[in-house]
Amino acid sequence: MNDYEITDWGRILLGDLPGQFLLEVTIRTVLMFAVIFIGMRATGKRAVRQLSIMELVLIVGLGSAAGDPMFYNDVGLLPALVVFIVVILVYRSLTRLAAKSIKMEKLIEGESFLIVENGEFTIDSFNKEDLGQDEFFMEMRIKNVEHLGQIRKAYLETNGQVSIFFYEDEDVRPGLPLLPELFRQRSRTITRTATYACTFCGNVKDLSPQEGFHVCPKCSRSTWVSALSSRRVK
Ligand SMILES: [Zn+2]
Known part of the structure; x- marks a missing residue:
């Protein structure tokens, strides 16, 4: 040197x-x-x-x-x-x-994993920490899914992709919106009677204003957002 x-x-x-x-x-x-x-x-x-x-x-x-x-x-x-x-x-x-x-x-390859069934997240998917909700929402949006109620079944595949099986139009039910601008309006306080979806598990319920929080019967959380029920545009 x-x-x-x-x-x-x-x-x-x-x-x-x-x-x-x-x-x-x-x-x-x-x-x-x-x-x-x-x-x-x-x-x-x-x-x-x-x-x-x-x-x-x-x-x-x-x-x-x-x-x-x-x-x-x-x-x-x-x-x-x-x-x-x-x-x-x-x-x-x-x-x-x-x-x-x-x-x-x-x-060697891992397993494909049922994450959505009948328009809601499966119980098992709650414990799946490596399944980031944002990432999953993005995958769904890329496949033109507006809300979970359009989905009969969705699997997380071993290669990281999500495969989706849809409801027929007439079977689409109210579901958790996947659009960020709607999802952002989530709240713990219910101000009007309407159909809501639990932001964590996608469980759909009709809620009315009341004292205290509405607890989700499926996952025990209490943040809700207005459910969507739009059909898929094909
Ligand atoms: Zn829930």
Whole structure:
């Protein structure tokens, strides 16, 4: 560090390698690109939209092995190739195991989870802390759902997506609004007689003004918001 200079642009741009190394980086990158591409094809996946935990582990494993040999002059390509082969073999054997046994599948991929049934959140979903309500509301809105009463069943899938099964128009019931500007009008005090939805569990009740709070019979909370009963626009 004797002749250290902060404005040493040669060192900043190239490190202590000769300019030719950039050509080697190009060759290394092309080769690793081919390895990554062949590797991803070998996983048997067709495309990646949202990742299950397993796939995330796969990508992280491959990703960290893929980058280094592209630009570190002292890292060879073969160790990365071995990492690729091993990670993909492990991934493929685990997915094969998951396909053979339901128990293994639950262990490896997780389980899809019923979160809405008959226009209300399921009791089980209350305890599911990792299911953020905001995030879930967003998922629903992206699928053009205005309120929970339109939903017969919804599942949180293992890849993080939500699948929704709707009521027929004539069966749509009043439900918890998912639109932020309506949801924000929630209150613990009921000022007029109307149909309300519990903001926590989606339980729907006709309420009238009274002394004290209305306690939700399903989840024992007491914040309410006017229920919506609009049908879906198709
Ligand atoms: Zn409730």
